[in-house]
Amino acid sequence: MSLIISNLHISAADKEIIRGLNLAIKPGEVHAIMGPNGSGKSTLAAALLGHPHYEVTQGKIMIDQTDATRLSPDERARRGLFLSMQYPPEIPGVSLANFSHLATSSLSGKNVDPLAFRKILAEKIAGLKIKPEFATRSLGTGFSGGEKKRSEILQLLLFNPKYAILDEIDSGLDVDALKIVANGINRFKNKKNAVVLITHYNRILKYVAPDKVHVMVRGKIVKSGDKKLANEIEEKGYKNFTK
């Protein structure tokens, strides 16, 4: 039972962005993927969920022994993949409460009782120090950068996926918001799920300890290691890897 990416090649508009990437993510693990701008981190994240802009030209994405390479994004989501986009879009006119109730139902394939769901939602909202009126506001509209990220973590906790891919969940956060987000991730993770943190910086890794750290350059993993690798990057930058 793992998320296994093997020899993955991805192109967008005939330009190859991911060039033969391998990665195995087991439940219970936290992975960090680090890399300079333009190395293809966000492309990887989006393509893992099946974003229509990206074409898999070679290789495979396996979710728990199911070949997910050609599945639609919603099918991948139902099989346990979760993506927090770097810039989650706004959905005007659809309240966070309504959206997350519908999503919980469609992800689980069950009709979730609305009253029971409201209770759970209220608890999770309080746990993330989000204002209760958030639930009734349109998803994302008028949210600050920090509020958007917290809303993503709220969804992570509500939908409880097996493999969570968090693309720059730490960007644009002040120290307090970063702690809240990191706390949320720590509350989420357990032996049965895995987290992939995509980030430029070491700072979130001080709160969410990674088991494995990967350096990604020009569409490939060029080095993997433990959290010491992240410290090394913080000190020396990516220059040793980009030569």
Add this chain to the structure above:
Amino acid sequence: MSPKKTSRAEVAVRQKNLDRADKAAVRFQAEPGLNEKIVREISEQKDEPAWMLAKRLSALKHFESSPLPGFGPNLSQLDLNSIVYFVRPDTSEATSWDKVPKEIKRTFEQLGIPEAERTALAGVGAQYDSDIVYHNLKKKWEAQGVIFENMDVAVQKYPELVKKYFMTECVPISDHKFVMLHGAVWSGGTFIFVPKNVHIELPLQAYFRMNAESGGQFEHTLIIADEGSEVHYIEGCSAPRYNKSSLHAGCVEIFVGKDARVRYSSIENWSKDTYNLNTKRALVDDGGTIEWVSGNLGSGATMLYPTSILRAEGARSDSLGIAFAGSGQNQDTGAKAIHLAPHTASTIVSKSISVDGGVNTFRGLISIAANATNVTASMSCDALLIGKKSIANTIPELKIKNDQVSVAHEARVGKIGEEEIFFLETRGFSEAEATRLLVSGFIEPIIKALPVEYALELNKLIELEMEGAVG
């Protein structure tokens, strides 16, 4: 069949027999086309006073000498000479349920409309009788002096009121081609009078009156809200209405008295082969407020621009509209606010959804007279395009004759975004579900303004309309 000409009476008799033998029968009707004879016949059948006949004839004269509108959807396929302008009320209702198009029947089922109502909505069979609820309400209204009556009946029972307000200063018979036509052949509709300071809490719905004449083709609605009164009137029905005729040319006139408040909500969903050429207008006095809430889903081509004439100080108009155009549909809709007095205010909010090659055109007008100072007015229109060939046009017009005004205007045309769809898909929604959710969010401001049962139906209807088009 014998080759000799059959007289009308014979046809009628044969028709009746057919009705008995099997319900699938054509109902007896006047000959197609419009002429003085038919107009006289309508008036005679209704036993109308001479002044109404004179009005009809005068409207006919105007009609005959006026051109079709020089803007909007192409009306060249509309053959005004093939339309039947009058169906005698003494002939029995004989359109068959079997002839109602399949997709309309299916929509009724999907909306969960009770069978008795389905036949009424389709304009066939016995009319749905909602008598108990309606009569209880009616008693209460009557005690307050409220009149809520069929327009034909009102001509007989309240001639003074009708004579004063019917197609006089609000929508005069000479207004435009289809108003002239309407003036000549109008039939049925609703008359409402709300006395001074009376507030009607529950919305009045034409629905309650469906057991009376349905008059779906050229119906006339006249609402008079006296000083300080308040009323919400809901017309039409979100369920699709099957109309045998290809033309619907209704007219709505609303008089909002001093400090009165009228909300007029309507959802029109005529069958797709219909031309819906409608005129709706309100005259608003000092401190009065008119609120328009309009939904247009059906018909092949629509021309409809609810208009508020703010003719005295402090008058206000709020107009909220939504139009949906699917494949082959051309919705030419919008709103107009005419400011004739100082300190008047208006808002126009329009949303349109074009799917699968459908065409929406928004026409908005804010007109401010030279003496109308300290006016605030705003107009915004938001168009959503789904599918590559869908079209949205925006034609706003501002005519401002003085500079002591505050006017805002914005227009947005958006496509359903790939990022939004992708995001929702990553949360387990299929592409079609994601599109529906985005559309429901887009129309939410309109849905919020509607009573809950209409809101649910409108939402459901748009979902149904989009089913074939998306995913």
